[in-house]
Every structure is written in C-alpha cells, then in structure tokens.
Amino acid sequence: MADFEISKVQDPLPEQEAARDYWSGLDNFAGYARPKPWSTFMASRILSFSPSSVFEFGCNAGKNLAAIRERNSSVFACGVDVNAAAVRHGEQSGLRLAAGDERLLKIFPDLTFDVTFTVSVIDHVATPGEILTELARITRRKLLLLEPWLGEEGKVERNVNITTGELIDTTPYSYSWDYHRLTRQHLPGWQIEDEPYALQSNLGRFYRLYTLTR
Numbered sequence: 001m002a003d004f005e006i007s008k009v010q011d012p013l014p015e016q017e018a019a020r021d022y023w024s025g026l027d028n029f030a031g032y033a034r035p036k037p038w039s040t041f042m043a044s045r046i047l048s049f050s051p052s053s054v055f056e057f058g059c060n061a062g063k064n065l066a067a068i069r070e071r072n073s074s075v076f077a078c079g080v081d082v083n084a085a086a087v088r089h090g091e092q093s094g095l096r097l098a099a100g101d102e103r104l105l106k107i108f109p110d111l112t113f114d115v116t117f118t119v120s121v122i123d124h125v126a127t128p129g130e131i132l133t134e135l136a137r138i139t140r141r142k143l144l145l146l147e148p149w150l151g152e153e154g155k156v157e158r159n160v161n162i163t164t165g166e167l168i169d170t171t172p173y174s175y176s177w178d179y180h181r182l183t184r185q186h187l188p189g190w191q192i193e194d195e196p197y198a199l200q201s202n203l204g205r206f207y208r209l210y211t212l213t214r
Contacts, residue, residue, distance in 0.1 A: 062093070128175070
C-alpha cells in the first residue's frame with residue numbers, strides 16, 4: 001500500500017479561493033500558538049543569517065515569530081495570516097501581525113525584508129508559483145520554506161496515519177509541490193538548497209527545509 005494518494009489540481013484558482021475560506025475559518029488557533037520544536041529550529045536558522053528584518057507568510061498566531069523575538073528582540077519580525085482571529089490572538093502578545101492573504105504581499109516594496117519564510121503554508125495553496133514570486137520579490141537575502149515534498153506534485157487526498165497504519169483522508173487543501181521546479185520556473189537566478197526536517201505528523205516525514213538565496 002502506498003503512503004499517500006495524490007490527484008491533479010484541476011481548477012487552481014477556484015480551489016485557491018476555497019482553501020482560503022477553509023483556513024481563514026478555523027478556530028483552533030490557540031493550539032497553533034503553543035511553542036513547537038520547529039519554531040526553535042527555524043528561529044535559530046533564520047537568526048544565523050544575522051537579519052535586521054524578518055517576515056513570515058502564514059504566521060497564524062505567531063509562535064515562530066515569538067521564538068525569533070525571544071532570541072533576538074532587536075530583529076524587526078512581522079507576519080501575515082489569512083485567519084483574522086489567529087492574528088488577533090497573536091497581537092495580544094505584542095507580535096506584529098496582520099490579517100490577509102497573498103494579495104497583501106503586493107503592498108510591500110521590492111527587497112523589503114532580509115529574510116522571509118513559511119512553515120507548512122505553501123503546502124496548503126493551489127497556486128504556489130504566484131506566491132513564491134511575490135515572496136521572492138520582497139526578499140533581500142534568504143527565503144526559507146519548511147514544506148513537504150512527497151515526490152509527486154498535486155493535491156494530497158489520503159495519507160497513512162503513522163499511529164494506526166491506516167490510509168485516512170488528508171487535511172483538506174493539502175498539496176505536494178516540487179520546490180526545485182518552482183524555483184527554476186518562477187525565480188530565475190535564485191539558488192536553492194534543501195535538507196530533511198521531520199515533523200511529528202502523518203506527513204511529517206516528508207518535510208524538508210528549502211533555503212533559497214538571491
């Protein structure tokens with residue numbers, strides 16, 4: 001039995017709208033605010049580049065940005081997320097957050113931030129090329145993507161539960177994208193490196209950290 005089932009994305013734009021509605025309406029954001037091992041990992045990696053400014057696309061309630069602030073409060077760190085309730089929750093902790101989606105990226109001038117990053121966000125959008133293009137445009141030095149790659153592109157319909165071994169329905173609007181292909185196609189002149197970084201989740205063993213350099 002295969003570890004997953006993937007289908008082709010037939011209508012990316014309508015699916016992107018449906019995904020936006022789904023993720024903006026979730027109300028379990030308090031769980032997303034709790035510290036996670038990957039928050040520490042990402043904060044350490046990002047700060048190793050000595051940035052003065054950092055931006056997270058898809059920050060939810062901001063736990064990754066909080067990890068950066070805890071380690072170096074002098075870095076200007078901010079983020080945007082489609083879930084307005086999660087953003088309000090994070091703002092209560094003094095984080096610099098805004099509610100919005102990829103269309104909000106257009107308000108930023110070119111090369112606004114030293115480092116931009118995502119953590120399991122591009123894997124929930126049906127039009128990754130457009131978003132990566134905008135993220136690269138506003139990035140001065142490094143673009144980091146902690147995202148899964150299952151070896152095949154498309155919408156992940158079902159996956160193996162790592163606890164039971166059963167094939168179960170995947171979280172709605174989950175995708176597997178080839179970031180090397182996307183970089184070649186949408187970010188000419190950028191260099192990309194990747195390394196494995198396993199998460200404790202059903203699709204966690206497929207995650208990799210992609211480091212893109214201008």
